[in-house]
Amino acid sequence: MTTSRYHGQQAYLTMHEQTHDQAFTGLEAAIVLIAFVVVAAVFSYVVLNTGFFVTQKSQDVIYAAVGQSDSALGPIGGVYGVTDPVSGQLVRINFSCRLAFGNTPVDFGSMTIVYNNATMLETLQRDPAIYNPAGCQANSGTWAVYQRVNSQSNDNQLRSGEEFMLSACPTQLPVKDDTIHLEIRPPNGVAMDITRSVGSLSGSVTRLH
Known part of the structure; x- marks a missing residue:
């Protein structure tokens, strides 16, 4: 138990x-x-x-x-070289641009233009007035807007339907058979490239190809 x-x-x-x-x-x-x-x-x-x-x-x-x-820029028309009447040298490069597409204005007050050829590279400075009907001064290393086409205002904004005509004046003058290159860089958007060869200069204005 x-x-x-x-x-x-x-x-x-x-x-x-x-x-x-x-x-x-x-x-x-x-x-x-x-x-x-x-x-x-x-x-x-x-x-x-x-x-x-x-x-x-x-x-x-x-x-x-x-x-x-x-807000990309696009070229319009030709590129022209302006020669000095005394020396016969190319002192100014004229070209025009507009908005390639889109409606976003481009502020030319913040634009940068770079110039180069076979022997030099320089960033051109803005003309103090930016808009200068006389264009940039020869050998100054500057650029300027010398004419506004279809512009509805007097500011430095490039808008849709407008055209700005610019002149660039490098410090080193291009010579015959020289290949010149301009890169127009807006503050926003794709840069616009211009490449031309300097052929025979005849008259005060010559179209560059």
Whole structure:
């Protein structure tokens, strides 16, 4: 009788310990599961946030590219060399430009023009008045707008339907058979390139090809 009672108590204690161990194991599993859920949530947030950031940057690049191309300049007409009546040297390069497409005005007050030939490279400075009907001064290393066509205002903004006629005066005068290059860089938009060869100069104005 005593032995049976002893074995019964042992069986009860063993069953109680197994139940306790099973409950503890379930709690651990719940903690691990919660930890996995939290880590997964944090990781998902990081991935989504990175995706949103990349998307935003892509949109910024696209909008910037559209803005750049929207205000591109384009040449109109020919490029002409103006010679000095005394020396016969080419002292001024005249050309015209307008908006190639789009309606975004271009501020010529912030324009940069770079000139180069086979022996030199220089950034031409704006004429103090920017708009100068006389054009730029020979050998001055400057440029100027000497005529506005279809302009509705007297400012330095080139708008759709308008045309600006410019003159460029490098410090080093181009000579015969020289290849000259002008890069007109607006503050926003694609630069306009002009490349011409100086042939035989005849008369006061010669078209460059």
